[in-house]
Amino acid sequence: AQSVAQPEDQVNVAEGNPLTVKCTYSVSGNPYLFWYVQYPNRGLQFLLKYITGDNLVKGSYGFEAEFNKSQTSFHLKKPSALVSDSALYFCAVRGPMDSSYKLIFGSGTRLLVRP
Amino acid sequence: NAGVTQTPKFQVLKTGQSMTLQCAQDMNHEYMSWYRQDPGMGLRLIHYSVGAGITDQGEVPNGYNVSRSTTEDFPLRLLSAAPSQTSVYFCASSYSRLGNTEAFFGQGTRLTVV
Numbered sequence: 001a002q003s004v005a006q007p008e009d010q011v012n013v014a015e016g017n018p019l020t021v022k023c024t025y026s027v028s029g030n031p032y033l034f035w036y037v038q039y040p041n042r043g044l045q046f047l048l049k050y051i052t053g054d055n056l057v058k059g060s061y062g063f064e065a066e067f068n069k070s071q072t073s074f075h076l077k078k079p080s081a082l083v084s085d086s087a088l089y090f091c092a093v094r095g096p097m098d099s100s101y102k103l104i105f106g107s108g109t110r111l112l113v114r115p
Numbered sequence: 116n117a118g119v120t121q122t123p124k125f126q127v128l129k130t131g132q133s134m135t136l137q138c139a140q141d142m143n144h145e146y147m148s149w150y151r152q153d154p155g156m157g158l159r160l161i162h163y164s165v166g167a168g169i170t171d172q173g174e175v176p177n178g179y180n181v182s183r184s185t186t187e188d189f190p191l192r193l194l195s196a197a198p199s200q201t202s203v204y205f206c207a208s209s210y211s212r213l214g215n216t217e218a219f220f221g222q223g224t225r226l227t228v229v
Contacts, residue, residue, distance in 0.1 A: 004157075032214040043119070043205055043220035044158075051215040090157060094214040101146060101165070101212045102173060105157035 002027045002095045006106035013081045013113055021076040021109045023091030032094040033074040034103065035065055037087045044090060050074060061085070081113045117141050121206050121221035128196040128228045136191040136224050138206030146209040147189040148173070148218070149181065151202040158205065164189055165212045196228045 048059025148163040160173030
């Protein structure tokens with residue numbers, strides 16, 4: 001069965017420090033991986049995706065993610081956190097063999113950046 | 116360019132009532148879907164459509180119906196609301212059904228069933 005795990009419910013980091021939000025996945029075949037961010041009372045916004053090629057993917061707002069096939073991980077990173085980065089972050093995977101083309105979401109990680 | 120528009124933003128229903136959540140996109144996207152978001156569970160797929168006239172069930176379809184008469188619109192119908200359907204509902208669209216295309220989400224409908 002396809003699944004996504006975000007092992008941390010919340011990540012706390014000080015402004016200016018690097019941040020990492022963890023994601024691991026389980027899917028048959030080569031995965032398509034996505035990160036989304038949700039601000040309070042808003043829909044999900046696309047941050048970045050990994051399809052193929054370079055394992056380091058750059059996205060919006062200075063975020064990047066590293067695909068590691070051997071560890072089946074796709075961790076989200078940012079070199080210097082901002083207070084405005086505080087939000088709920090979702091990792092999602094779409095399996096190439098899934099006929100419904102659905103996105104499978106992790107449970108979400110709340111990022112809190114303190115001033 | 117409005118993207119994906121959902122109405123209403125908030126709704127309170129009594130058990131047994133029916134209602135339709137509206138979703139429209141103006142990006143000429145082929146693929147549309149409905150998710151529900153519950154605390155600690157991420158988003159789960161309810162129904163999806165790969166084009167006008169074509170719909171199919173997702174992970175949690177019971178109690179919901181959909182139709183897609185046009186490319187732009189993808190309404191979600193609650194047939195007889197139950198407290199278990201209290202949730203936040205998101206409509207999403209993608210340029211195509213291909214796995215490498217990202218989804219665009221509406222702002223959500225917060226539904227409470229009492």
